[in-house]
Amino acid sequence: LSDPALLEFEYMRWIAMLVESRFERDSRLRVLHLGGGACTMARYFAAVYPDARQVVVEIDGRLAELVRHWFDLPRAPLLRIRVGEARQVLTSLSDASRDVIVRDVFAYNRTPVALTTLQFTQHARRVLAPGGVYVVNCGDFRDLAVAKREAATIGEVFEHTVIIADPAMLKGRRYGNVVIAGSDLPLGDSPALARDLLGGAVPAQIKLGDQVGKFAAGARVLDDSEATTPPGTKSTGTELHGA
Secondary structure (H helix, E strand, O other): OOOOOOOHHHHHHHHHHHHHHHHOOOOOOOOEEOOOOOOOOHHHHHHHHOOEEEEEEEEOOHHHHHHHHHHHOOOOEEEEEEEHHHHHHHHHHHOOOOOEEEEEOOOOOOOOHHOOOOOHHHHHHHHHEEEEEEEEEEEEEOOHHHHHHHHHHHHHHHHHEEEEEEEEHHHOOEEEEEEEEEEEOOOOOHHHHHHHHOOOOOOEEEEOHHHHHHOOOOOOOHHHHHHOOOOOOOOOOOOEEOO
16 A cells, blocks of 8 residues: 555556556646546556546445545545546546546446447547547456457557457456557557566566457447446536545
């Protein structure tokens, strides 16, 4: 807790590396976190990007209160916690108002379908400023069916898509995390990033361009019609003041 720059989960380190490969540390990043938890990623970015302005969207209001009470979170306007449903909040935001969107939302062991679809991803792109990065944590099983469809969906919306995961996950050997990201500018092509990803406790590979297309080949783009409940279109989120 005394070192917010220490990330225990590998997928969080991969997200951090990817964002840092795009934005210099003196950037005044505008970051939207869909899924708050203990605000681990928000604390990390606050430490690495001291001038960042961040909003964390968390559906569990009681959890948000406890996190604010327990942990040493930056105060507003550096970090705000907004209690609400991720899609409803996203669709309410202004065009080109964020530089980074991190989606890390789970119900049990899967991300709700309404937060994975083409329509949702189009909203994410609308909210991103030019050159912004949309990055998601996708949990999947050995068949990688969900990750392939997410990669196909993000690739349908963004000109440039990357996938980061460890080799065992990419070979379908276990359940785990796949990080997928999209941008309207080239992303993840830094040799330094590839070296950094290989150097972690769980070495990871990054797939770009045609490699992503090959990974997602034959996978259907996710659509709102597959969501079990109609996606919201109006925000009902509330902000925790002092958050």
